Amino acid sequence: MKLNRVLVVDDSSAMRAFVRAALESREISGDVIEASSGFEALRLLPRERFDMALVDINMPDIHGLDVIRLIRANEAHKHTPILVISSEASARDREKGLALGADDWLQKPFAPEDLERAVLKVLASPRNLGNPGTGSPGT
């Protein structure tokens, strides 16, 4: 396992099920927490610890970009790696997500291997190397 816990924020239950299966089958994460809306993600923030957040963009009410913004604004999570998973192709959104503090962007549709590669890439980036998420043992 590369990670202990991953938070998946997506309003599509089929998408969450797919991502969970991918995380488990590629042995990327031992534990997966799901949030089905921006609100649910915000509710989880004060309570939960996780090593990485996978965040969809197009969700009702509280958009994924806001979730990123609020994760970054949360003292406990401000260093947690964030990978955007979205079917938005617009370069503008991509830039916004990164500007808000997301580490990388994975375009849907993707295969489990793509997800594994993207997670590894995020973990290997200099800003995350000495800086594991809040879900790792001992933090």
Next chain:
Amino acid sequence: MTDDADRIREEFFAESQEIVEALSRDLLLLDHGQKEGRTDPDLVNSVFRGVHTLKGVAGMFGYSELSESSHALEDLLDQVRLGRIALTQTALDVLFEGVEVLQRLLGAARGESHDVDLEGYARRIRNLLNSAVERDSDSLASLDLDPGVLSVLTEYEEHRLRTSVEQNIPLYQLRAKFALATIDTELESLKQQVKSFAEIITYLPSTEPTDDDALELVILCASRRTLAQFRETLSSSAIVVDLVARRAGSVVPSIVPSRPGELFDLPSARGSMFPGAQLAKDADVTPRAIAKTVRVDIEKLDHLMNVVGELGIVKSSVSRIIETLSERPELKPLLAELHRAQRAFERNLASLQEGILDVRMVPLSQTFDRLGRAVRQASRERDKEVRLAVTGADTEVDKLIVEELVDPLLHIIRNAVDHGLETTEARQRIGKPITGTIALNAYQKGNHVVIEIEDDGAGIDPNKVAARALERAILTEDEIADMTVEEIRQLIFLPGFSTAREVTDLSGRGVGMDVVRTNIGRLGGVVDVQSEVGVGTKFTLTLPITLAIVNALVLTVRGQVFAIPLSVVQEALFFDERGVRQVEGREVITLRGESLPIARVAQLFRLDSGHATSMSKPSPNAITPQQARRESTKTRAGSTRGFVVVASLGQRRLGLVVDALEGQRDIITKPLGKSLASVKGISGATDLGDQRVILVLDAPSILNEILAQDGGHHARLPS
């Protein structure tokens, strides 16, 4: 892992189906609004979002046709929501076609074949996309908005903002703190409150540190109300409403913000908003975002129902033991306790059974949405104006029944538009309102659900029906001469009455009225027609609420016990051998002046010939005719042997001759094993709870088999 993959795929199908259904519902609302000259931007955006999600998941699960078609539709909807393509009836045609395309591709993903002309569809979308107009405007510059805030709006939000500015609609910002635990419902209720007079353009959550369990939101809306009116409308004083100012010289300079300085740029000026934040809000709160729901495979519910059935058997066994024990006086105190426990068990078992049945229930609204779509399409094709008036869409029916209802209802309703309603010119000529009305009413009636489809069209002309029946050689002239007008109308349900040409024309599914009747019959229901020439036609479908539990009549034939669903039993009467006549090689009796064909169940299942192996002993408490207390006009002392159970399905009736009646029971029918599955006339088996397993008669198939045969006398079901 395979199980897992299947489960995830099922999740995909369920969600996609939900999306397509929501799409259909929203498009019908948009269509309705369009005809009245208004377009709800929230609804357009909600449709867009659904298709966007479908595109994404279909891609993930490898259904490229579905994903690509959703993508094309998404592009079109994007242009519509940005106001570059007007939502005309032509555009709606393509959108409605999109629902059909997605529905069929979803079927194809499940392994059904599809004949969707994807290229033609893509071409129609492209044609519309080519008509898109670029709208460029800098009217947002007239607003005194913080440039930082402007830059966080999505293109769609900018468009909505610009539209409001161009139409001189004042802008307001609402500021409120929500408890995280209840923000979904609070926000939903706020939306409902302002929905009628304001459009919510965006939500901007504040990152300002609050306590962990709360979130401050700034909500930007457009509304024609004055600030005072706006404030008055909101029930909660915790929501701070302010007007967003416009620069001098702009369209609404006269309204002064109540608290100067707290303009819309306030959040970022205060530093509470993250600069550069963007929020694409969507009006669509999916039900699952609010309600705590879970999807369950209906097979799991069937399993639970079987467990309830098993518990019912346990209950009977315990009752018998209690009965035996009650003969021992020394156990009396213990028995009283046992009785109490048994009663509690019964009560809870009944409520468990009720609960499971309740879970299987779904409202008819989804089905009715599809009908709405069909009406719209048919009325566009036939160039008729049609209003669909629906009542009782929240009536609930067993999920399995709902699924089987779609095709028959589609057929009836398309028929109503195609043939029931007159052309616009004809209606004008005879002084009827130009817009034809189709009323779709559903309501519960005891253990049944009634669905009526009524049009105010030309009615079914019995002369035309008779002519058609002659033409198709279904009946002879003499036979028709003997029939009442009502009987003649019933001919539309006969096989072969609809022509092949009409069949494809009408429903696109190759369904005729005879198939409608058969399908409804298979669900244990009946369909009837009433009509008056020049006034209209009404089809009435009567269906059981659930298939899981059936109230049945238990009967015996030569010691063999059977059950027959009470929904098909019209009445039961004493059988008088002397009343049997032969008519055209068929045995009939006379019931209230009318001939009733009969079939002897003993012969049907060859119970006389000794081949049958008895699965159960005759029950000691079966009533024989001699013991029966009920009087019957048919009874003549000493001449009766058995009963006639009159089974009826729609207009077909058949008397089943049986030996004895045992009474009514609620039964759960279980399918027969593979080796017996092909036995005709039997729909399954059931436990009676006293360790007897009995067979359930399949009334529709018996009626069809027997009444289709020319000579009924020695009728036997092929086994």
